[in-house]
Amino acid sequence: MSATSMVPETAGGPTLATNSQIEYLISQTPPSLLRPMAFFVSWHGVLTLAYSGFPPALMELKQAINQTVDGLPSEYSGSKWPKTSLGALHDKARLTPEQFERLNVICREESAKLSQQADKQAVLVDQLTVVFYECRCLERRLLEHVVPLHPTAPLDLRQPEASELDRVRGVVSEADSPEYWFLASKDGSRESHYRSSNLGVTLVHDLAVLQGRPRARAAADYGSDLPGIVRSFRDRVEAELPGLYRWFNDSSLHSTVRALMG
Incomplete structure (x- = not known):
């Protein structure tokens, strides 16, 4: 896929000659939407949304970056x-095993609060x-560069492709396997x-709504309920398994699009 197959640039917009x-x-x-599906115990016990x-x-x-940017590392499975x-x-x-089962119950019950239509x-x-x-x-950043998505393009409301949905469902459903505790406890x-300390470069979407920053397109109130749902999940884990987890600062919460170096 080439860059020209994406949203056409507008007059006065960026060009390859003037931008990285x-x-x-x-x-x-x-712009588009990420819709929360489930809380999940990842490998090594990491708690994820x-x-x-x-x-x-x-x-x-992601495909355009992979196809047109030379020298990138292979994409990690986690992104x-x-x-x-x-x-x-x-x-x-x-x-x-008992703690893992308790976490699985918490994840299932708290995930029931999530809606793909909300x-x-x-x-x-x-x-x-x-x-x-x-x-x-x-949590510690040496440098960051914010790049807005296409400023005049309408919000792309297309849902993930079936293969994408199946990929995530397959990952999340692994937690129900009797053998999964071994991976969660590694x-x-x-x-x-x-x-x-570990240096690297990555491309992410910072979760403004969880970081307390002003939201763009605020009229639609995107994500306004998410902080309370995440807070409820963390509070429940702390109440039932006190002191087991170290929670990342809200100011650092993000979703990775693609690692670029390191």
Whole structure:
């Protein structure tokens, strides 16, 4: 896919000659929505909010980056399905089978509050940020560059393709397998993995609604209910499994589109 197959540029808009390649591709992408699907215990016990899949606009952007930007690392499996990592086990913790089962129950029951039709839960993706980070959870950033998506394109309301929906459902359903506890309790990806110094560059959507920043297109109230739902999930985990998790700062919460370096 070439950049020219995305939203046509407007008069006076960016051109490849005047903008970096990735910035140009982002600027030609229409805004879209990420819709929360489920809370989920990922490998190593990381707690995540999984979205229903990348909408077509973001999938087309990812494909354009992969096809036109030379020298990128292979895409990591963790960014092939959209999610927000909320917290990690503390460094000395390992999930017991009983703790994992309790977390699974919490995830299922709290996920029941999520609706694919509720715009007040949906994440409006109207800008992306290139982040030069000092730690993997992005709580410490050395440099960031915000790039708005196409400023005049209408909101792209297309749902994720069936293959995208199936990909996320397949990942989330793994937690119901009797063998999954082994993956959820594996070593690695504890608090220090995310918060210790490690340099890299990534392309993300920062969750403005969870960071307390003003929302664009606020008239539609996109995502206004999401902070309360996430807070309820965290509070319940803390109440039933106190001290087990270290929660990432709200100001760092994001969904990764594509790692660029590191």
